[in-house]
Structures are given as structure tokens and as C-alpha cells.
Amino acid sequence: MNKGSAFQIIEIALKEGRSALSEYEAKQVLAAYGLPVTRECLVENRGDVEKTARKIGYPLVLKGCSFEIAHKTEKGLIHADIRSDTEALEAFDEIKKGLNGYNGAVLVQEMVKGRRELAMGMTRDDQFGPCVMFGLGGIFTEVLKDISFRKVPLNKREALNMIREIKGNRIIDVIRGMEAVDTEILANMLIQLGRIGLEFECVREIDLNPVIISGKNPIVADALMILQ
Amino acid sequence: MDKKANQTTREDFERIFHPQRLAIVGVSAEEDGARGFGTGMLNALNAMGFEGDIFPVNPKGGIFAGLTIYKRVEDIPEKIDFAIIAVAAKAVPEVLESCRKKGTAGAEILSAGFSELGTAEGKDLENKIRGIAAKGIRVVGPNCFGIYCPRSGLTLLPGPDLSRQSGPVAFLSQSGGMAIDFAHKGKWMGIAFSKVVSFGNGVDLRETELLRYLADDQETRVIGMYVEGIKDGDAFFQEIKYTSDKKPVIVCKGGLSLAGQRMVISHTASMGGSRIIWQSILRQVNAIQVQNLEELAEAALAFCFLPQGVFKQISVVGGGGALGVTACDAAETFNMEIPTLCASIQTRVGHLLPKPGSSGTNPIDVANPFVEPKVLKKILRVTAEDKQIDLQIIISLLYHYKTMARLLGKPVSQVAPYRELAEGLRDVVKETGKPIVVILANPKRGVDDLDIVEMLALARREFLDRGLPVFDELHEAIRAIGHVNAYYARRNTKNE
Structure with a gap:
């Protein structure tokens, strides 16, 4: 993956008149900018499920993947902790059913283990232009709104400042037997998100949530990219 | 940075804040008995003991407080440094143009009746002012209370009793009411001012240009701002960042909404309303955010005295x-x-x-x-x-x-x-x-x-x-x- 292919993915989506990328596409763009994302494959046919699942390795997460669906959880399109071929096939069938009518396939994804979840994003402010966001992830993003923003471009010091600015900043330290999060990687992710905002005028909003902390490494487990 | 701000020299700003020869356009003669803004301002300047020469102007002529009222700006002998304009909105462009032709460095326009009305006529008049300003006269206002500068004795409307003691604090405000309130508040709290500017509709000089000036102003050590809207986010960001590196900038942002105005889909965008974005931006540039005028005054006091x-x-x-x-x-x-x-x-x-x-x-x-x-x-x-x-x-x-x-x-x-x-x-x-x-x-x-x-x-x-x-x-x-x-x-x- 390189920036050229990121450009192509977005270009094609725009040509098709779409207002969003699918999770799979969004993560390819992110990966092109050096953000760590989950290992995953898009599966169209039931016959490919087992082979793909074994290639990535259990436990897995299976998700409905469509540019038409922004928030998957509410639609029952996420099946987590899939541990066998049987479970994988069952999940595949249910997701296919749930996708009914929408353009989409099933995303077979490694299940990242980690008790800490962060969120990142990018939005365009009417006055200040592209701004990146950092905060607590998962359901806490909406519940606590413990987040910080920065106008881009961002240097490393500012990226580290915005990470430290949230009230719950101790979540990235050594806590309850968990390692300290690699803030170099976190900072770089925020810087790169800002770069996407600057380089693609057509990307209106980005949500990365959750960004799961595995050991000390953040990994983007879900991504949403809105186009304009 | 704005090109014109570069061309405006410190000498020009000196003529604006410390004018030696000042025109007030829109002063009524004593026998007419009118009490417009222009007349009020002339009285206030006299009460403050303004140190320069004042030249009142009114097409009808006459005498006010012992001063000859000139019929036209052109009739004032020699140059003028600064003009206070308080005529009806539709007459403002012509008056401003004659000030410009006379080589006036700047003018404050107290008159209302421009874009704030939302009418086509008001907007059109404001554009005319903008056009004249672009040709080389700096404008404060319209629809403002003007400039207060204790050192020269310039004062805000209607401030005949502000302090003449100069000090290290500058204050910028779109709202004239906030400016005069803050100036009065400072007087008893112990905050002495270098310059206070109420810039109203801000057709020309406004937050960004004034910050730029104050950043390098020797008289100013602490800057307070009351901001509602800003014209150019990027330029403002650069200026406030530059200024905050040199001296504290204390900002009270009015009109913060919880959510953005647009329809948004992602959580990031829905949470990125102006309140949190402003908070983050101000932290990013190391400006000091306060919630109201009281907190602003207290912070300014602490910065001055500690x-x-x-x-x-x-x-x-x-x-x-x-x-x-x-x-x-x-x-x-x-x-x-x-x-x-x-x-x-x-x-x-x-x-x-x-x-x-x-x-x-x-x-x-x-x-x-x-x-x-x-x-x-x-x-x-x-x-x-x-x-x-x-x-x-x-x-x-x-x-x-x-x-x-x-x-x-x-x-x-x-x-x-x-x-x-x-x-x-x-x-x-x-x-x-x-x-x-x-x-x-x-x-x-x-x-x-x-x-x-x-x-x-x-x-x-x-x-x-x-x-x-x-x-x-x-x-x-x-x-x-x-x-x-x-x-x-x-x-x-x-x-x-």
C-alpha cells in the first residue's frame, strides 16, 4: 500500500458518487499513511469463509462491510470472538441476511485483544479547517466525551500534548499490569490523520474507533471515512 | 499575513492611537442643540483632556465649545492624523474618502447602519468602506465605540471618565459594550491600559491585524480579547500563536455552541462543536481561555502584577x-x-x-x-x-x-x-x-x-x-x- 493507491481508492469512490468508504477501503487508506490496522480480508462467497478464517487465525471478528452503513453495531452487523469454522459460517450467514439490500461483503478480521480502547478522528471546522481528535474509545467516546482536538498540521510535540490533554490520560500509562502505550506510535497516527485531512480536501470526516491497545501497540480496529 | 498590514507602518499606528491632529466628523453646533455621537465624543475627549488638536466638522458649520466647526474635511488646514466619523451611514463613504485623500492614517466609524442590519443597502455601504480602506486608510468599525488610549486621551463612547493612567494591558473587542465595561472595570480593579479597541463590524482592522500590531507593541504586555466571530481562522491562528509566544493573550469567546451547525455523520465531527474546537485551538497556541469578563479581568490583573x-x-x-x-x-x-x-x-x-x-x-x-x-x-x-x-x-x-x-x-x-x-x-x-x-x-x-x-x-x-x-x-x-x-x-x- 502506498499513497498512490490511497488516492485511487478515494478517486473511485468519488467517481461512483459515494459519500463514504467502506471500513475495508478506509483501512487501506490509513495503512497507506502508516497507521497500524487490523489484518483482514473481504469475503464475498460463503465458500471462501473457512480458508480465509484459518489464514488470519481464530479468534476473529466478522463484520458487514458496506460504504452505505456508517454505524454497524446498531444494525447487528458485528460478530466478535468467533472461534471455529462453524461459528464463522453462522456469523457469515447472519451478516449476509442483515446486509439485505445493501451493497456489501463480509469482513473477516483478526480479533485484537486489549482492554484499553482509544478513539481518533478528523473533522473540518468551519473556521479552522481540518482538526484531529483524540480521546477515550469504545462506548466511552460518546458517554464521557473525554476528547481533545488540534488544528493541523500537527508536530510531534502538539500530538503528544493533545494525548496528555484528556482527563483520562492515565489510560496510556502503566496501569493494572498493562504496559504503557507507545506514545510515539499514537503521536504519529495523529500526525498522519492530519495529513490525510490536508491532502484530501474531499475527506470530510474520519472516525477511528476503537483503536485497541494490544500490549503497547495501538491498532485501528474500526474505521469510518466520510467523503464530500 | 495581510499585505496591507505590512504596509501600515508603526508610524501610521502611532498616528492612529496618539493623534496630534484629530477630526471629528458629525459634531452639531451649539445652537442646533443636537446630541449625536460626534458631539458626545467631543465632550468626552474634552473631559478626558485629549492632548492633540481637535477639528470638528459639520456641513452646517458653526461653533462648538469654542472650536470652529469646519464644513468639510477638506477645509481643515494642513494634515490630520486620525478621524472620528459619526455621520449617517449613507454619508460615511464620502467622508472617509475625503479623510483618505487628506492623508489621514486611520478613522474610527461610530455610525451604525451597515451589515449588522442585514439589508442590501447596509452591506453595500460597508463594501464601499472596505474599498476605500483598501486604498490606504485604516478603519476601525463601523458600528463601534472606537479607541481608548490613556496616553493620548482618546476615549471610547461614551467614556468621559476613563482613566488617563497608561498601563500594560490591551483589550480588543467586537462588542463596544464589552469594551467600555472592561475599561471601567479595569479602572477600579487596578488594570491600566495601553490601548482598548472596539472594532464593531470590523471591515478593516480587526482581531488578526490588531493582534499582529499588539504583538510587537512596546506599550503592551498583556492582551485581552472578547471574540464572537473571526474572519479568517487560519490567519487568526497564525497571529495568536505568534503573539502568545511573546506575551499572554487572554480570550473570552462568546457565542459558543455545543455542536457544529452542519449535519455530520461521524462521532468526531458531532463532538467537534465550536466549544471544544475553540478550547483546543486556544490551548494549542498557548492562549488563556476564560469564561467571562470577570475572569478575564482577574487574569489580566494577575499577569500585570505578578x-x-x-x-x-x-x-x-x-x-x-x-x-x-x-x-x-x-x-x-x-x-x-x-x-x-x-x-x-x-x-x-x-x-x-x-x-x-x-x-x-x-x-x-x-x-x-x-x-x-x-x-x-x-x-x-x-x-x-x-x-x-x-x-x-x-x-x-x-x-x-x-x-x-x-x-x-x-x-x-x-x-x-x-x-x-x-x-x-x-x-x-x-x-x-x-x-x-x-x-x-x-x-x-x-x-x-x-x-x-x-x-x-x-x-x-x-x-x-x-x-x-x-x-x-x-x-x-x-x-x-x-x-x-x-x-x-x-x-x-x-x-x-
Whole structure:
């Protein structure tokens, strides 16, 4: 993956008149900018499920993947902790059913283990232009709104400042037997998100949530990219 | 940066803020008896003792306050530096153009009736003003209260009684009401101004250009701003960042909504309403965000009176019931500490305190409101010896002297020893090098206690005159010191 292919993915989506990328596409763009994302494959046919699942390795997460669906959880399109071929096939069938009518396939994804979840994003402010966001992830993003923003471009010091600015900043330290999060990687992710905002005028909003902390490494487990 | 701002020299700004020859367009002759903004402004300038020459203008001519009213700007002999325009909106462009042709450096337009009306005519007139400004005259306004500059005597509308004492604080505001309120507030709080600008609709000079000027203005050490909207986010960001590196910029942002106005899909965008974005932007540039004009004034006071630095550990001397708890809670909220004094200092302070009921730890509870200034002075001097302490706060209970005044049959302002206290505290600051902040607490403010209010106003002046900042409440002082700490701590790490 390189920036050229990121450009192509977005270009094609725009040509098709779409207002969003699918999770799979969004993560390819992110990966092109050096953000760590989950290992995953898009599966169209039931016959490919087992082979793909074994290639990535259990436990897995299976998700409905469509540019038409922004928030998957509410639609029952996420099946987590899939541990066998049987479970994988069952999940595949249910997701296919749930996708009914929408353009989409099933995303077979490694299940990242980690008790800490962060969120990142990018939005365009009417006055200040592209701004990146950092905060607590998962359901806490909406519940606590413990987040910080920065106008881009961002240097490393500012990226580290915005990470430290949230009230719950101790979540990235050594806590309850968990390692300290690699803030170099976190900072770089925020810087790169800002770069996407600057380089693609057509990307209106980005949500990365959750960004799961595995050991000390953040990994983007879900991504949403809105186009304009 | 705006090209024109570059072309406007410091000399031009000098002519704007300290004009030697000033035209006021829209002054009515005495016999006409009208009381427009122009006439009001002329009266205000006279009351302020404006130091330059004033040339009133009105097509009808006549005389006002002994001054000849010129019929046209062109008729004024020789050059003018600055013009105050207070004619009907539709006449403004022509007047402004004649000022420009005369080589005037700038003009403030007090008249209303422009884009704020939302009419096509209003917008059109405003565009005309913008066009003339672009040709080389800097414009403040329209729809504003103008410029206040104590050094020259320029004043805001309707401010005949603002202070002529110059000081280090500049204030910028779209709202004229905020500007005049802040100028009045500063006068009794001890904030002296370099320049105050109310720029109203801001067709030309506004937040970004004025910040740019103030960043390098030798007269200005602290900048306060009341902002509603800004014209160009990127330019403002660059300017406030540049300025904040040099001096503190305290911002009160009005009109913050919780959510953005647009339809958004992602959580990031839905949470990125103007409130949180502004908060983040201001942190990013190391500006100081405050919630209202009071907090802005308190922060400005602290920045003016305290040395540049970070004051993490403070001592509090005072009295009153929950003193200890309140002080510690407030300190913790703003990331400060009220450490226990070291044992030897505690003992020495203990010897100075009246018994019983006092406490020599920190906060130091003097227990008795009538402890003499010379004893308080000794206590503060000893406390300052503790190496932990960066700054001292004294909560003065002067209001209690009303009880004593009653017994003595004298006015409280003659009984309360505020002058002696002020002198004592000044000496301690001088000797120890550690700043002292004064809290003039007063729970008695009703009509029965106007004598206390008056005495405290006199006391405040004595403290301020001796370089001691005064606050009404402990938590206000601690919050203001917290702003100073945050600013210099961040600026220091930035420069590492």
C-alpha cells in the first residue's frame, strides 16, 4: 500500500458518487499513511469463509462491510470472538441476511485483544479547517466525551500534548499490569490523520474507533471515512 | 499575513492611537442643540483632556465649545492624523474618502447602519468602506465605540471618565459594550491600559491585524480579547500563536455552541462543536481561555502584577471558618499546593499568633481579625523564609473593623489600618522577593454597610498603589494565578 493507491481508492469512490468508504477501503487508506490496522480480508462467497478464517487465525471478528452503513453495531452487523469454522459460517450467514439490500461483503478480521480502547478522528471546522481528535474509545467516546482536538498540521510535540490533554490520560500509562502505550506510535497516527485531512480536501470526516491497545501497540480496529 | 498590514507602518499606528491632529466628523453646533455621537465624543475627549488638536466638522458649520466647526474635511488646514466619523451611514463613504485623500492614517466609524442590519443597502455601504480602506486608510468599525488610549486621551463612547493612567494591558473587542465595561472595570480593579479597541463590524482592522500590531507593541504586555466571530481562522491562528509566544493573550469567546451547525455523520465531527474546537485551538497556541469578563479581568490583573513565572506552592494567611478547606480545594483545582510549612517556621509563626484558636500550619489561621499589621507583616516575612513557598496570599478581614469603629465612635475608614498593612506587605515583598496577593473579603455589602464598601475601595487603592494585586475572593485569585502558571509553564517547555 502506498499513497498512490490511497488516492485511487478515494478517486473511485468519488467517481461512483459515494459519500463514504467502506471500513475495508478506509483501512487501506490509513495503512497507506502508516497507521497500524487490523489484518483482514473481504469475503464475498460463503465458500471462501473457512480458508480465509484459518489464514488470519481464530479468534476473529466478522463484520458487514458496506460504504452505505456508517454505524454497524446498531444494525447487528458485528460478530466478535468467533472461534471455529462453524461459528464463522453462522456469523457469515447472519451478516449476509442483515446486509439485505445493501451493497456489501463480509469482513473477516483478526480479533485484537486489549482492554484499553482509544478513539481518533478528523473533522473540518468551519473556521479552522481540518482538526484531529483524540480521546477515550469504545462506548466511552460518546458517554464521557473525554476528547481533545488540534488544528493541523500537527508536530510531534502538539500530538503528544493533545494525548496528555484528556482527563483520562492515565489510560496510556502503566496501569493494572498493562504496559504503557507507545506514545510515539499514537503521536504519529495523529500526525498522519492530519495529513490525510490536508491532502484530501474531499475527506470530510474520519472516525477511528476503537483503536485497541494490544500490549503497547495501538491498532485501528474500526474505521469510518466520510467523503464530500 | 495581510499585505496591507505590512504596509501600515508603526508610524501610521502611532498616528492612529496618539493623534496630534484629530477630526471629528458629525459634531452639531451649539445652537442646533443636537446630541449625536460626534458631539458626545467631543465632550468626552474634552473631559478626558485629549492632548492633540481637535477639528470638528459639520456641513452646517458653526461653533462648538469654542472650536470652529469646519464644513468639510477638506477645509481643515494642513494634515490630520486620525478621524472620528459619526455621520449617517449613507454619508460615511464620502467622508472617509475625503479623510483618505487628506492623508489621514486611520478613522474610527461610530455610525451604525451597515451589515449588522442585514439589508442590501447596509452591506453595500460597508463594501464601499472596505474599498476605500483598501486604498490606504485604516478603519476601525463601523458600528463601534472606537479607541481608548490613556496616553493620548482618546476615549471610547461614551467614556468621559476613563482613566488617563497608561498601563500594560490591551483589550480588543467586537462588542463596544464589552469594551467600555472592561475599561471601567479595569479602572477600579487596578488594570491600566495601553490601548482598548472596539472594532464593531470590523471591515478593516480587526482581531488578526490588531493582534499582529499588539504583538510587537512596546506599550503592551498583556492582551485581552472578547471574540464572537473571526474572519479568517487560519490567519487568526497564525497571529495568536505568534503573539502568545511573546506575551499572554487572554480570550473570552462568546457565542459558543455545543455542536457544529452542519449535519455530520461521524462521532468526531458531532463532538467537534465550536466549544471544544475553540478550547483546543486556544490551548494549542498557548492562549488563556476564560469564561467571562470577570475572569478575564482577574487574569489580566494577575499577569500585570505578578512576575513572570510559575507559582506552584503558596501560603495562605487569613481567617474565617472554612479557610483551610476552601483554600486547599481551590488550590488543588488549579494545580497548586498549600504545603505544610517546615517545622521550625511553624514554631516561629506560632509564637507570633494570638492564642488560642490560631494555627501555624498552612493555611495560617490568625483567628483574630484585629491582629495588627506589624504582626501580620512579621508572619508573612517568616513564612516567606520557607523555601517551599513561591507566593503568599493574605485574606484580609478589614471589614471586621466596623465593630471596632462603632465602639470608638469613628468612621470605619479611619479605624481600619489598611494603609499600614499595605506598606507592611510591600516591604515584605521587597525583602523576600516573593509576591503577595491580597484578598479583600467582604460579606457585608448591603445598604447598611456602604461605609465598609467605601473603606475597602480606599484600601484597594492603597494596595494597588504599592504593587499588590487585590481580589475579592480567594478562588478568583487562585484561578487567576492558575492562568499565569499555565501560561508560563507551557511557554517554558516550548522554549526548552
